Amino acid sequence: MRRLFVGVMTTVLVVAPLRAAFADAAPTLLASDTGSDTATDTGSDTATDTGSDTATDTGTNTATDTGTDTGSDTATATGTGTGTGRNSATTLEIALPEKPRLPPPVAVTPPTPVLSKAWSTTAADPLANRFIVLAAFGGAFMTIDGVGTNGMAIQPTLQRTFDRFELQTDLLLVDWNPRSNGGGHVLRLGAAARYQAARFRVSDLTLDAVLEAGAGWQRLMPDEGVVRNRADIEVGIGLRMLSRLLPNQASSASGARPIFFGVEAMVRLLVTPQRNAPNDVACVLAFGLPIGR
Amino acid sequence: MRRLCFVTIVLAALAAPAAADSLKFSSTIDFTIGALDVGTVHGFAAPGLHGEVGVEHGAWRVQGEVDTALWSIESRKPESGSFNRLGVGLRWYGLDFGSGMRVYGSVGVGRHRLEFSEIDVARNDIALGFGLAQQAKLGKARIGANVGLRLLVANAPDAGVLPRAVCRGGCAGPSAEVQHGDLGIMMVMGLELGQ
Numbered sequence: 001m002r003r004l005f006v007g008v009m010t011t012v013l014v015v016a017p018l019r020a021a022f023a024d025a026a027p028t029l030l031a032s033d034t035g036s037d038t039a040t041d042t043g044s045d046t047a048t049d050t051g052s053d054t055a056t057d058t059g060t061n062t063a064t065d066t067g068t069d070t071g072s073d074t075a076t077a078t079g080t081g082t083g084t085g086r087n088s089a090t091t092l093e094i095a096l097p098e099k100p101r102l103p104p105p106v107a108v109t110p111p112t113p114v115l116s117k118a119w120s121t122t123a124a125d126p127l128a129n130r131f132i133v134l135a136a137f138g139g140a141f142m143t144i145d146g147v148g149t150n151g152m153a154i155q156p157t158l159q160r161t162f163d164r165f166e167l168q169t170d171l172l173l174v175d176w177n178p179r180s181n182g183g184g185h186v187l188r189l190g191a192a193a194r195y196q197a198a199r200f201r202v203s204d205l206t207l208d209a210v211l212e213a214g215a216g217w218q219r220l221m222p223d224e225g226v227v228r229n230r231a232d233i234e235v236g237i238g239l240r241m242l243s244r245l246l247p248n249q250a251s252s253a254s255g256a257r258p259i260f261f262g263v264e265a266m267v268r269l270l271v272t273p274q275r276n277a278p279n280d281v282a283c284v285l286a287f288g289l290p291i292g293r
Numbered sequence: 294m295r296r297l298c299f300v301t302i303v304l305a306a307l308a309a310p311a312a313a314d315s316l317k318f319s320s321t322i323d324f325t326i327g328a329l330d331v332g333t334v335h336g337f338a339a340p341g342l343h344g345e346v347g348v349e350h351g352a353w354r355v356q357g358e359v360d361t362a363l364w365s366i367e368s369r370k371p372e373s374g375s376f377n378r379l380g381v382g383l384r385w386y387g388l389d390f391g392s393g394m395r396v397y398g399s400v401g402v403g404r405h406r407l408e409f410s411e412i413d414v415a416r417n418d419i420a421l422g423f424g425l426a427q428q429a430k431l432g433k434a435r436i437g438a439n440v441g442l443r444l445l446v447a448n449a450p451d452a453g454v455l456p457r458a459v460c461r462g463g464c465a466g467p468s469a470e471v472q473h474g475d476l477g478i479m480m481v482m483g484l485e486l487g488q
Contacts, residue, residue: 099447133388133396135424135442137326137480151335152328152440154478156423173478174446175328175368177335182413185476221473223333259390263426289440291425293390 089126125163127206127244130260132159136138136288140174142270143280144181144220151186155286159194166194166210172284176222184223188270190216190234204245210266211239218272232282242290258291264290319354319487321345321439327479329376331407332415332449338362339374343443343481347384354384356401358420362457364407374409378445380420393428393437405445418447418477422466428485437485 134157141150157170172188192214200207213235221227242262270282307329325341341362347354361377380403390398399422406415424441 108370133425135440137442151339152478154324154480156442173476175330175335175478178333183330183333183335221471223330227473231416245394259392260393261394289425291390291394291396291427 080119126258127201127204127240127242127260128163130159130161130242130292132161132242132260132290132292133157134159134170134264134288134290136170136264136266138284138286140172140186140282140284142174142176142186142282142284144176144186145280146278147179147181148167149177149179149183152175153286155284155288157288157290157291164196164199166196166212168192168194168212168214172216172283172286176220182222182224184225185221187219187221188216188232190214190232191195192234194237194238200204205241205243208238208240208242210240212236212238212266212268216270230272230274232272234268234270236266236284238264238266240264240290246288260290260291260292264288315350316488317349319347319349320433321356321483321485323439323481323483324442325360325362325443325479327362327443327477327482329407329477329479330475331412332475333422334366334412336364336366336374336376336407336409338364338477338479341376341399341479343479344484345382345384345387349487352356352386354386356382356384356399358382358401358403360405363440364409366409369409371412374407374412376405378403378418380404380407380418382420382422384422386426389450393430393435395420395426395428396399396424397426397441404463405447414450416447416450418445420445426483428487435485439485440482441480443477443479443481445473445475445479447477448470449473449475 061086065168106147134155136155136157138153138155139150140153142148151174153172153174155170155172157168159166159168169189169191172186172190174188176184176186192212193211194212196208196210198209213233215233216233218230218232221228240262241264242260245259246260265287268284268286270284271280272280274280314368317477321344323343326339326345327337327341329336329338339362341360344359345356347356348405357377358380360376362376363373364372364376380401382399382401382403384397384399388399390396400419401420401422402417403420404415404417406413421444424439426437426439426441428435428437
């Protein structure tokens with residue numbers, strides 16, 4: 001027992017200082033290595049050691065290894081162990097973490113534009129053909145049987161446009177303010193052919209200058225006296241701003257037509273031929289908000 | 294009789310929630326300008342306010358209507374009177390262009406009063422309307438705009454109530470009678486608010 005204790009103590013007291021003193025040189029002293037130490041890793045990150053490594057390393061190896069992985073699937077890793085003595089480091093197995101696989105590149109196709117031509121009446125000019133409802137309001141300056149008067153007016157209007165050519169029908173109601181020949185109201189049902197003499201397009205906006213000519217049927221309703229009818233002819237000019245509102249995607253996909261919204265002002269000159277009296281004339285100013293499609 | 298009342302109440306109680314789902318409240322508040330006549334007296338109504346509050350079901354709206362405006366007579370300016378009206382009406386959205394743009398027509402009945410220094414006329418009327426409305430959803434609410442034309446038709450009062458002083462030119466004499474009903478033509482433009 002005493003011998004065992006002495007042996008252990010001797011070992012501790014002798015070997016421990018030696019290990020501490022020769023820690024750096026431990027591989028030299030304690031390790032032996034024969035063969036080449038070049039590890040190559042081909043394939044899927046599993047290093048294989050070519051060469052015969054029969055090394056046993058019981059010391060402290062300060063090995064450095066560098067691994068490079070080229071390619072996504074064919075990773076090669078080279079591990080190099082170097083010792084600081086005659087016997088360089090032993091085999092190193094390097095397992096690089098497997099990179100996540102990226103999906104193969106897919107050709108990206110640009111999304112289909114929302115402005116489908118499916119709902120466009122004419123692919124070249126979607127602002128050209130439309131049906132418009134107009135609630136117009138204004139005033140009239142007129143002569144009735146040669147006596148001048150004026151009054152406020154309302155005029156619901158329908159328009160159908162075929163490119164530059166338009167057809168319009170309207171119902172005009174004018175308050176005929178009393179003058180020497182009395183007062184009353186004038187109701188007029190008219191129709192006109194119109195032509196866009198000039199127009200200017202900015203994106204989904206159109207500015208139109210429209211010339212028109214037409215005819216109408218007037219019904220004079222005086223406060224006193226007899227109601228009578230008469231015909232007239234008219235010429236006029238209109239200025240219009242109309243914008244095309246884009247339908248939503250669902251409407252576009254279903255082939256819905258675009259919607260139009262804008263402002264229109266028109267000036268019209270009416271002439272009423274009379275056989276036994278001077279012709280009556282009227283100037284009607286109307287302003288309205290058109291919507292349609 | 295009791296059974297009939299009971300069945301009616303039960304049916305109403307069951308039907309009310311279903312109907313309520315499809316009912317929506319909406320309102321209109323408009324600026325208005327126009328011309329209003331009383332017999333041979335032609336007046337100018339502006340500026341004015343026109344309001345509607347109603348319940349929509351599909352393309353229909355049952356609505357209450359209110360109007361108020363200054364009412365002046367051309368020959369008596371700058372003096373002005375007033376125009377006030379209450380009524381009920383029915384609005385129908387007849388043309389739907391999509392994206393909340395609709396054309397509507399309306400019809401209603403009401404009673405209006407025109408007051409001037411020498412005129413005080415209250416009478417029943419029929420209101421006809423036509424216009425364009427656009428609405429957009431904003432959360433749970435709808436907001437939009439409208440522009441429209443309105444026509445008020447009323448019986449002309451007895452010419453005796455109209456003093457000659459407010460007439461101009463060919464004013465009707467005491468015995469004269471207007472041959473047709475009085476007309477009021479108005480333009481409205483404003484906001485639409487609703488559920």
